[in-house]
Amino acid sequence: MSVLLDIRGVTRRYPRPRKRLFQEEAPLVAVDNVSVQIAQGRTLGIVGESGSGKSTLARMVMAFEAPDAGEVLFEGKNIHALTRRELQALRPEFQMIFQDPFGSLDPRRSVGWSVAQPLRAAGRTADPALIARTLEQVGLRAADVDRFPHQFSGGQRQRIAIARAIVTRPKLLVADEAVSALDVSVRAQILNLLMDLQEEMGLGILFISHDLAVVSSLCDDLLVLRNGVVVEQGSAAGILNAPGHEYTHTLLTAARLELQGEGAA
Amino acid sequence: MTTRAINLRIGAFLVIVLSAVALLSLVWTPYDHTMLSVTEKFRPTSAAHWLGTDQLGRDVLSLLMAASVNSLAVAFIAVGVGGAIGTALGLTASACGGWVETAIMRLADLGFAFPALLFAIMLAAAFGPSLSNAILAIAFINVPIFARVARGAANQIWTRDYVLAGRAAGASQFSLTVEHVLPNISAALIVQATIEFAVAILAEAALSYLGLGAQPPMPSWGRMLNEAQTLMYLAPQLAIYPGLCIIAAVLGFGLLGDGLRDVSDPRLARGRA
């Protein structure tokens, strides 16, 4: 299976404001020498708590910011070395879904407009039939194109955001806490949808979450991040069955439903 | 009813009445406001002349009505032009960031430091006093104001996920600005424009009062005030009527703007209380 995304020794530092006049603060290392690959049609889960650097990593993969060291190769191309035009031409190939379905859609734009945005930006025609088909693919109705985000529930909005992300038929989908803001019953629907789409379209998925249970339900491989450093990485089954690090173990405990008291199974 | 709603309603009422009168004056005034009459000077209020006549025998009500068009038109053009330029600058600053943003905002600071009146006098000295120079001066003071407001509001919108989603989709900075940022800061801009409208009306009156704005025979509240000044003891009403008009217009747009702002952003309202 071919490698879709190759993250090689990526490091990102942020300068910290100085607290004293004559002493410069050491920079914050948000991501420290992370290397990992995603193959076509596979899912890589990145687990970490706040400040672990998981979102910074996502932003670098999306080329929103550049690493200070290392490189991100998409199908062999270093995306941070591309010209603006080349990057724009490549964008339809890798798309993103965000955490907050209330914030990731412009409240003033119709569903159809938002879903067609990646097509327009790529200079393609926004074929209404394609938009309709994509909306149906994510479990919405074709008639929803003319409605506005505020007319939808959180789960439905996340479906709209997914429709926008897959309308260009990308090869890679980056999902940053894409189900964290959703209710449990709706979360299952969205996770299933992602799995279905992956099978249908052969998507590679980079799935980022703080919740190990959610990640484990759809990932092939796993990377556990803490303070920007890789704590553990490998196959999801291997790590979940036998966590090799105390930190992973804590995350597992927090994610498990442990019953206590009488009648506990 | 809250004070906000009252502000909004009084403001809206005054603005609507004023606009209606201005529109009406385009097609009808009781008398031709340029018509002089030696026999009808300094007439008090009567059935024929509701607000009496002035030192040249012109009908005061007709003059006030005709002047209202000038006030509103000057404010509209000046705020429109200044606001458009300022907004464009603010959006550019916000979209580009870095040294471009710094440069634009320092220029705006410079504009702030420059008194409008001084600019108007300069223009008058260079090109002679005229209404268009007054408009230019008022537009000029609006540029840095709108640059600041637009940039501040735009910077907030740039942090939203839907803008990031647009970037992920591959949209350029320009299309992100036009498609996402501008529509989402329009409420803030409209509120600011309404408030600046009030300021512009006051500025036009002040400049005309100083002889730097509307030139005779074009009617203007500010100039009426100026002309009535020497006749204060003889006919105080000639100064009071245009004064009341200015107050009503400024208050109307001011209250409307405040009210709109409070409705569109409750946080600001609380901050001001």
Add this chain to the structure above:
Amino acid sequence: MIEVQDLSVRFGEAEALRRISLTLTPGERLGLVGESGSGKSMLGLALMGMLPEQAAMSGRLTIDAHDLSGAADREWREMRARKVAMIFQEPMMALNPLRRVGDTVMEPLRLHLGLSKSDARRRALELFEETGIQDPEEKLRQYPHELSGGQRQRVLIALALACDPGILIADEPTTALDAHVALRITDLLTRLARDRGMMLVFISHDLAAVARTAETVAVMYGGEIVEMGPVGQVLSDPKHPYTKGLLHARPTITGGELRKRLPMIPGNVPALADLPPGCRFSGRCAVELPHCAGTRPAIHAVGGSRSCACHRVPEVMDGAME
């Protein structure tokens, strides 16, 4: 002791809470679990007498034999000062950023208990120690922004405990925290309730957190308690279709079986105004009958101290529906 009987809260036409009945004995830990719009937070607010002004409440609410059904604001203030305390999801919001946290905690001690400044300080220090704050002396002098999220939540718990309340209502206290910090906070709340004989109402959308903290669980949907009972029994052998759906929809780490589709509850959580008049869960239910949407289900006793509000409970109990 808290007794709630047929408590309903309406906002105009919409019913945010419908005929809630529950009893809480001293030292008992109750978990209120549900999704957004389930009414769990509204019930927490009702127990604090902090419902929004437009809300119309009916039914009976008694705290320590004190009938608070139509109580005036003054009565509730007294109650909140002495008996009921609450902590929230976002501790940063609940702390004054310009005051040292020690001063914040000392305020109710001086105001409500009339302690002198040095006594209040000593008591605040004890509270900080009790809630497991490290270096309590130093922390007293710090400002909220200097503390981590977990420490802030501990400060808020200390503040809530200041006047020795009989009841602590915790509304999503761990949602904004990292998993390993959340674990310690739930442990702390459990220990405090046990040691002090304090009633704990733990409100959360997180089944795992509720399972860890509560003894009794009330599963809420659409403003109603659909199922209630000892947490171990309810979560290991759920009777209500919603509880079942919720448990199954939850991704679990059992090891081995990865990448499997999750059984899901169809549809979306409806808005308050769109709830069906009968069973709130109708329309999304897998075992729904034609009359479910129009008729309110009775609250059936399902063995021991458990109850379940579902038309099909009798059949479920017969084992006819597995």
